[in-house]
Every structure is written in structure tokens, then in C-alpha cells.
Amino acid sequence: MSRARRCSALAAVSVLSLAAMALSGCTVAERLAEVGQVPKLERPGDPTERPGWRPVRMPMPDPEPQIAAGPNSLWRSGARGFFRDQRARRVGDILTIVVTINDKAELSNTTRRTRSNRDSFGLPSFFGLENKLPKVLPTPIDPANLVDANSSMLNRGLGETEREETIRLNVAAVVTQVLPNGNLVVEGRQEVRVNFEVREVIVAGVVRPEDITPKNTVPHDKIAELRVAYGGRGQLTDVQQPRYGAQVLDILLPY
Numbered sequence: 001m002s003r004a005r006r007c008s009a010l011a012a013v014s015v016l017s018l019a020a021m022a023l024s025g026c027t028v029a030e031r032l033a034e035v036g037q038v039p040k041l042e043r044p045g046d047p048t049e050r051p052g053w054r055p056v057r058m059p060m061p062d063p064e065p066q067i068a069a070g071p072n073s074l075w076r077s078g079a080r081g082f083f084r085d086q087r088a089r090r091v092g093d094i095l096t097i098v099v100t101i102n103d104k105a106e107l108s109n110t111t112r113r114t115r116s117n118r119d120s121f122g123l124p125s126f127f128g129l130e131n132k133l134p135k136v137l138p139t140p141i142d143p144a145n146l147v148d149a150n151s152s153m154l155n156r157g158l159g160e161t162e163r164e165e166t167i168r169l170n171v172a173a174v175v176t177q178v179l180p181n182g183n184l185v186v187e188g189r190q191e192v193r194v195n196f197e198v199r200e201v202i203v204a205g206v207v208r209p210e211d212i213t214p215k216n217t218v219p220h221d222k223i224a225e226l227r228v229a230y231g232g233r234g235q236l237t238d239v240q241q242p243r244y245g246a247q248v249l250d251i252l253l254p255y
Helices: 003-023 025-033 129-136 235-240 244-252
Strands: 094-121 147-178 184-194 197-207 217-219 223-234
Touching: 094 184, 094 197, 094 223, 147 197, 147 223, 197 235, 223 235
Parallel strands: 094 217
Antiparallel strands: 094 147, 147 184, 184 197, 197 223
């Protein structure tokens, strides 16, 4: 590589690095302010007040009329028994979500394609003009064998994908909304700090009250629109992430 091209490449890398630092200036300043400090935990609060939270809107059936109980009756309208149900049923109630995910997928593909072509062209007789070809072309030629072309192609592809995921955890969630048909919108967050590493778990979805067990728990496969996020932040996670410059170059470079 010539000196001019090398200088141009270094200049381009410098510009990209400066642009990445400018875009992430706030993040870098925050990280520098936290040097030597343990990662901070978020204070418990109302999930509906967090940025990005929106009420869930789903198609609802027509509301069913409720029959009022008699003045001397022990039966309460909407109750599942004679005694008060301790399972979550109102906004602010807490229930436990049991997540047990054990997924495994395997995919293997093999492709092979072969093609061979051969073409020949001659002009042994064409109104006597074939005898004038040696005078036009620089080297002696055979009119019966003017063009001889052949080609071959071989493509071979092999692809294999194997994935296995296992997640087992219990998270306490809060009922944030009761839909018109009685289904519960729940969301649970959990943060655990060990030394300088924070592990964060987020579980959210829509639950039918009928799927909540007498122990006030619900399995993850009974939750509609299930969202499970398991990640972390801290010194170990930061080392495992590529630098901003590497991420920018990985997006922009075509090779």
C-alpha cells in the first residue's frame, strides 16, 4: 500500500473514531464518572412510570353482565369461591412467573451444482469466401474449425446451524393493567448485583386469571405476548463488548 493510500485510510479511521466518540459522548462521560464505583441499582417503583411504557391494547369481547347477589347471600359476584381468592386479580397485585425454557434447534443443508458446456463452430464452405479467411487473419486457420469454446462450473455449499437455550428462573411480577375481558397485564423486573456485575431479568406479558395456580404462580407457556430479557451490565459485560470504533467499522466496511 502506498504512503498516500495509507494516510487516507488512517484519516478515514480517525474521522470514524471521532464521530463515534461524539455520538457516544454522554455515555463515555457517564462511564468515566463511574470509574471505581459499583454499578447502581434502579430504585423500585411503578413500572407504568418508566419511559417507554404504554397500556396494552388488544381486541376485547363484549362485557358480560354481572348478576348482583341477594342481600342475605354469601356468594359474591365475580368470586371463584366462598372465601376471598388470594391470587392476583387487581392492579398492583403480585404473582410469581415461572420461566422454564429449554429450546434446541438443528438445521443442516448441503448443496452441490455442476455444469459443463462445450461449443464448436466451423465454416467449411460459404460461397468460396472461406478460402479468403487465411488472408484476413494473421495465422493459418481451419475453416472447418473456426471456434472451439468450453466452460465448466462447480458450486458447492454446506450450511449447519445448531442452537440450544436453557433458561430457568422465577420472577415476581406486578399486575399493571386489567383488560376489559379480565386478562391481566403483568411485568416483573429483577436486578442482582455481585461485586461489579449486575444481572437484570425482565419478564412481561398477558395472563389469564384462570391460568394462575393456587400458589399464585403462572408458567411462562401460559403467558401471551411473553417477553423475557436476561442480561447484565458491569465490568465483565463491558469487556465482552466490542469497542464503538470496531462496531462502526463493522457496519461500514464492505469486507
